[in-house]
Amino acid sequence: MRSGVLTSVHAFAVDPTRGAYILVFLALVVGGSLTLFGLRSQRSQTTLIGFKWLSREFFMLVNNGILVLALTVVLWGTLAPIGYEAFTGAKISIGPPFFDRFFVPLMLLLAVAVGLVPVLNWKRTPLKALLGSLQVAVPLALILGLLVWFSFDFKMATVAAALVFALWVVITHSMDVIKKIRSSSHFPLAYVGMTLAHVGFAMSVVGVAVTSTASIERDLRMSVQQTTMLGEAEVQFLGVSQVEGVNYTAQQGTFVVSENGDSYTLLPEKRRYWARDVVMTEAAINPGFFSDTYISLGEPLDDGAWAVRLHYKPLVRWSWLGALLISLGGVVAIFDRRYRSLRVREARKAQRNRTDGSVASAQTN
Numbered sequence: 001m002r003s004g005v006l007t008s009v010h011a012f013a014v015d016p017t018r019g020a021y022i023l024v025f026l027a028l029v030v031g032g033s034l035t036l037f038g039l040r041s042q043r044s045q046t047t048l049i050g051f052k053w054l055s056r057e058f059f060m061l062v063n064n065g066i067l068v069l070a071l072t073v074v075l076w077g078t079l080a081p082i083g084y085e086a087f088t089g090a091k092i093s094i095g096p097p098f099f100d101r102f103f104v105p106l107m108l109l110l111a112v113a114v115g116l117v118p119v120l121n122w123k124r125t126p127l128k129a130l131l132g133s134l135q136v137a138v139p140l141a142l143i144l145g146l147l148v149w150f151s152f153d154f155k156m157a158t159v160a161a162a163l164v165f166a167l168w169v170v171i172t173h174s175m176d177v178i179k180k181i182r183s184s185s186h187f188p189l190a191y192v193g194m195t196l197a198h199v200g201f202a203m204s205v206v207g208v209a210v211t212s213t214a215s216i217e218r219d220l221r222m223s224v225q226q227t228t229m230l231g232e233a234e235v236q237f238l239g240v241s242q243v244e245g246v247n248y249t250a251q252q253g254t255f256v257v258s259e260n261g262d263s264y265t266l267l268p269e270k271r272r273y274w275a276r277d278v279v280m281t282e283a284a285i286n287p288g289f290f291s292d293t294y295i296s297l298g299e300p301l302d303d304g305a306w307a308v309r310l311h312y313k314p315l316v317r318w319s320w321l322g323a324l325l326i327s328l329g330g331v332v333a334i335f336d337r338r339y340r341s342l343r344v345r346e347a348r349k350a351q352r353n354r355t356d357g358s359v360a361s362a363q364t365n
Contacts, residue, residue: 200325207318
């Protein structure tokens with residue numbers, strides 16, 4: 001999709017077949033999950049546990065509610081074009097403005113709730129104790145977030161809010177970890193998994209906010225030896241050469257990117273595969289922890305010039321690394337031995353119930 005060759009997975013308005021496939025897939029996944037829940041619901045036991053609104057349980061429910069609402073927004077934005085076309089015959093496309101309007105406030109609200117989880121007790125938290133925990137975390141997150149915002153000149157207020165709330169999550173969890181270390185408390189895998197997942201969420205929030213507001217994209221015509229600026233980097237086009245691959249021939253562009261005294265070469269290609277005589281665009285990417293720069297060749301123009309697409313994406317990898325941390329946290333939490341102990345106790349209890357039922361039945365007969 002970076003090179004413009006692939007169509008976004010959300011573009012159902014231009015590809016109804018893909019939309020129908022995803023709709024069937026969702027029906028199978030969601031329907032299968034609900035069916036499994038219905039079949040096992042009779043085996044579950046409900047235990048009423050009272051808790052106050054200032055408790056970890058309450059804010060975990062808030063987290064789940066926000067995530068369900070976000071899922072609803074995604075489903076609506078994804079399936080609405082299909083339904084609209086089915087009923088009216090006209091085509092519509094729902095783009096980033098729709099999702100930004102809902103997701104920005106939802107994710108910031110989720111960050112507030114996630115940051116409160118480690119400073120809350122189970123069932124009940126005294127307000128005085130909560131305020132005592134927040135009197136350090138809130139000012140520190142606000143000061144550090146605004147300092148980073150001013151230092152990098154991100155300009156957009158959305159980035160400032162994302163930085164503050166992400167640092168809020170990291171600080172509250174760090175304070176809780178330090179507290180546990182000082183009290184010589186052990187770290188169960190469920191706690192480690194929760195911390196990893198929440199830090200990953202904060203990382204994704206920052207990555208998405210910075211990438212969506214500070215990215216630079218340029219589509220321009222470049223001649224050989226021409227130089228242009230991409231943010232603070234200087235990009236020079238040295239020309240195009242013919243190269244041979246294993247199953248393709250390609251026109252390979254050579255670009256030298258210079259920034260802060262360092263330089264590197266990017267080699268984007270326009271490939272023609274022999275098997276099907278298909279032309280594909282292969283973008284050249286310079287990956288980095290803090291930013292990605294990539295260049296792709298468009299079409300050849302007159303006088304040896306080329307259409308070129310330049311992209312600079314700050315912190316784009318933070319979005320994916322944060323998602324990986326969230327997944328890793330879930331996997332780590334699964335292996336907490338307390339869950340295995342709970343399954344063993346439930347199995348033993350079920351065995352005793354079956355044994356007692358058999359004995360009672362035998363005595364009755």
